Amino acid sequence: MLTHISxxxxxxxxxxxxxxxxxLIGVTGETGAGKSVxxxxxxxxxxxxxxxxxxxxGESSCTVxxxxxxxxxxxxxxxxxxxxxxxxxxxxxxxxxxxxxxSNKQWVNNSSATINVLKSLGEHLVDLHGPHxxxxxxxxxxxxxxxxxxxxxxxxxxxxxxxxxxxRSKRSELESLQKSEQANEQEIDLLRFQVNEIDEAELKPAxxxxxxxxxxxxxxxxxxxxxxxxxxxxxxxxVNERLSEVQKLARELEHIDSGSVELLGGLYxxxxxxxELERSMADYSESLDIDPSExxxxxxxxxxxxxxxxxxxxxxxxxxxHHAKASERLDTIENRGDKIDALKSEVQSLADKVQxxxxxxxxxxxxxxxxxAKEIAHHIKELGFKQASxxxxxxxxxxxxxxxxxxxxxxxxxxxxxxxxxxxxxxSSGEISRVMLxxxxxxxxxxxxxxxxxxxxxxxxxxxxxxAVGEKMAVLGQKHQVVSITHFPQVAAVAAEHFxxxxxxxxxxxxxxxxxxxxxxxxxxxxxxxGGGDGVQARAMAESLLV
Numbered sequence: 001m002l003t004h005i006s007x008x009x010x011x012x013x014x015x016x017x018x019x020x021x022x023x024l025i026g027v028t029g030e031t032g033a034g035k036s037v038x039x040x041x042x043x044x045x046x047x048x049x050x051x052x053x054x055x056x057x058g059e060s061s062c063t064v065x066x067x068x069x070x071x072x073x074x075x076x077x078x079x080x081x082x083x084x085x086x087x088x089x090x091x092x093x094x095x096x097x098x099x100x101x102x103s104n105k106q107w108v109n110n111s112s113a114t115i116n117v118l119k120s121l122g123e124h125l126v127d128l129h130g131p132h133x134x135x136x137x138x139x140x141x142x143x144x145x146x147x148x149x150x151x152x153x154x155x156x157x158x159x160x161x162x163x164x165x166x167x168r169s170k171r172s173e174l175e176s177l178q179k180s181e182q183a184n185e186q187e188i189d190l191l192r193f194q195v196n197e198i199d200e201a202e203l204k205p206a207x208x209x210x211x212x213x214x215x216x217x218x219x220x221x222x223x224x225x226x227x228x229x230x231x232x233x234x235x236x237x238x239v240n241e242r243l244s245e246v247q248k249l250a251r252e253l254e255h256i257d258s259g260s261v262e263l264l265g266g267l268y269x270x271x272x273x274x275x276e277l278e279r280s281m282a283d284y285s286e287s288l289d290i291d292p293s294e295x296x297x298x299x300x301x302x303x304x305x306x307x308x309x310x311x312x313x314x315x316x317x318x319x320x321x322h323h324a325k326a327s328e329r330l331d332t333i334e335n336r337g338d339k340i341d342a343l344k345s346e347v348q349s350l351a352d353k354v355q356x357x358x359x360x361x362x363x364x365x366x367x368x369x370x371x372x373a374k375e376i377a378h379h380i381k382e383l384g385f386k387q388a389s390x391x392x393x394x395x396x397x398x399x400x401x402x403x404x405x406x407x408x409x410x411x412x413x414x415x416x417x418x419x420x421x422x423x424x425x426x427x428s429s430g431e432i433s434r435v436m437l438x439x440x441x442x443x444x445x446x447x448x449x450x451x452x453x454x455x456x457x458x459x460x461x462x463x464x465x466x467x468a469v470g471e472k473m474a475v476l477g478q479k480h481q482v483v484s485i486t487h488f489p490q491v492a493a494v495a496a497e498h499f500x501x502x503x504x505x506x507x508x509x510x511x512x513x514x515x516x517x518x519x520x521x522x523x524x525x526x527x528x529x530x531g532g533g534d535g536v537q538a539r540a541m542a543e544s545l546l547v
Contacts, residue, residue: 001020001022001068001069002020002067002068002125002126002481002483003020003069004017004018004019004065004066004067005017005018005041005045005065005066005067006063006064006065007037007041007063007064008062008063008064009055009056009062009063010041010054010063010064011037011040011054011056012034012056012503012510013037013041013511013512013513014509016512016513016514018038018514020481020497021497022477022496023477023478023481023482024470024473024474024494024495024496024497025477025481025495025496026484026486026491026493026494026495026498026499027483027485027499027501027514028486028487028492028498028499028500028501028525028529029500029502030503031487032503033503033512034501034503034512035485037501038501038514039130039453039485041064042066042126042453043128044064044097045064045066045097045118045122046118046122046128047106047115047117047118047119047121050097050104052099055099060100060101061098061099061101062098063096063097063098064096064097065096065097067092067093068092068094068095068450069092070088070092070093070450071450072448073087073088073091075124076088076093079120079121079124080108080109080117083108083113083117085111085113087109089109093108093125094107094108094109094110095107096108097118106118125449126451126453127440127447127449127452128452128453129436129452129453129454129455129457138423138424140408143392143408143410144407146372146439147365147368147369147372147392148365149443149446149447150368151364151365151367151368151369152446153364153365156357156360156361157361157403157404159361160357160358160360160404161402163350163353163354163357164354164357164400164402167350167351167353167400170343170347171347171350173343174340174343174344174347178340188330188333188334191330192330194323195323197308198312198319198320198322198326199323201308203316203320205316205317205320211298211301211302211305212302214298215299228281228282228284228285229281229282229285231277231281232281232285235275235277235278235281236278236282239274240278243274246271247267247268247271250264351400354400355400355405358400359405361404361405362394362404362405365404365408366394369392369394370391370392372392373390373392375442376435376438376439376442377389377390378442379437379438379439379442379472380435382468382471382472383434383438383465383468383469383472384434384464385431387415387416388414388415389412389413389416389420390410390411390412390420390435391410391411392408392409392410392411393409393410393411394408395407395408395409409422409423410422410435411423412426412435413426414426414431433457434469436457437457437469438472440476441472441475441476444475444476444480447480449480450480451480451481451482451483452480452481452482452483453482453484454473454483454484454485454486456485456486466488466489466490466491467490467491467494470486470488470491470493471494473494474494477496487529488529489526489529489530489542489545492525492526492529493542494545498516498518499514499515499516499517500514500517500521500525502514502515522546523542523543523546526542526546527542530542
């Protein structure tokens with residue numbers, strides 16, 4: 001549930017801190033007071049598009065922060081983990097968004113996040129319905145999703161979609177191969193030339209650096225012999241002669257002063273190392289085999305590398321990758337008939353699996369469709385449609401689709417004696433609002449979304465029905481946290497908590513505030529909503545609504 005939301009410098013709100021409880025929460029206020037700012041702040045938290053015009057006039061930025069306490073953080077933590085964001089501390093999730101004049105930033109649990117992360121989280125946190133959002137109920141895809149949620153067919157649906165995706169992929173591959181024109185001789189010749197050229201090079205990705213190093217040595221072998229020979233000669237004729245004199249003087253020094261022995265300890269090891277270096281240089285010089293043909297062969301190998309890289313890619317790995325693709329394309333062309341036959345067999349096998357998985361999914365849908373229809377009809381009657389009829393019509397597809405072998409169409413008959421018709425054809429805006437609320441009530445057990453927000457969805461219903469709408473929302477509030485922004489006192493009166501948005505003018509500036517109302521304040525707000533002024537009758541009616 002949403003436990004706290006703070007808003008700073010958003011539209012008419014300069015500073016607002018809102019603590020929310022459980023159950024149904026009613027939000028009321030006069031038209032233009034700023035109730036839409038509450039929904040706007042929630043939409044920002046959910047990753048909705050933001051503009052600089054949302055920032056309060058005269059301010060450089062606005063901030064919205066929401067704190068959620070969640071019963072099950074498993075799915076939320078999975079989303080955070082995929083985004084590289086720290087998991088929730090216990091069951092608490094904190095989302096913060098800052099809009100600036102030049103840039104926008106957002107954080108989740110104090111870690112920087114993208115808008116897409118906020119949107120992904122929002123799908124699991126809040127179910128928001130505005131005056132026009134109930135139009136989604138008219139979508140047959142949305143109706144099917146509702147039935148699937150009620151029937152708990154997630155496993156069957158995922159199994160179906162997995163095999164369906166494979167079938168579509170293979171079918172597309174087959175159609176592409178069947179429709180493609182026979183490759184011309186020029187393309188075949190080119191592919192063969194490319195494959196043969198790379199084959200003849202007998203490339204090994206790791207050999208390039210080794211060949212280059214060997215070429216460097218071979219092409220400079222004369223100079224290497226000269227350098228190593230000179231080092232050996234200097235050590236043998238110049239350094240060693242001088243070292244003999246040094247050794248003679250050292251022995252004399254030790255004979256005169258035995259204390260100098262320790263000082264001269266490193267001299268003898270140095271002489272040994274220099275003598276060893278002389279022998280090593282002599283051996284190295286003799287090992288260098290000056291072979292012009294080797295240098296030429298290595299140079300030709302490097303030229304082969306460079307030629308292939310200019311044609312097929314910046315590295316030998318790219319050249320080999322091109323070879324693999326050209327070989328596959330050539331094989332496809334030359335063995336086109338065999339591949340078509342193999343794909344046909346594979347496509348048919350997958351098509352059979354699609355039918356099997358689809359039949360299993362469809363059977364469960366058909367089993368639960370009448371149950372869901374009966375439950376929705378029950379809630380519809382409680383919302384004022386005393387003699388209305390409601391059914392779920394399972395519609396078989398002529399061909400398998402991504403969602404199964406069938407669809408669903410909500411059939412609604414608000415008037416007795418008239419045939420049921422698709423909901424989108426017969427329901428008015430006010431009727432659709434109530435049907436949507438009935439569907440939400442029927443799916444309350446299956447819907448894991450912790451917060452539901454209804455933004456003036458009761459705008460097109462009458463006063464008598466408004467009480468039923470409010471009571472239905474209150475029942476929903478037993479399983480979810482429900483926020484209802486409403487103009488109807490009948491809805492606000494059944495809320496567990498009641499907040500009023502007020503617009504104040506102070507110091508020449510307008511600002512919106514949100515205050516909790518109880519007791520006399522709540523009665524006064526209900527009287528205002530009833531349009532009763534200070535009348536005794538209006539007050540008595542307001543008090544009766546709270547009973």
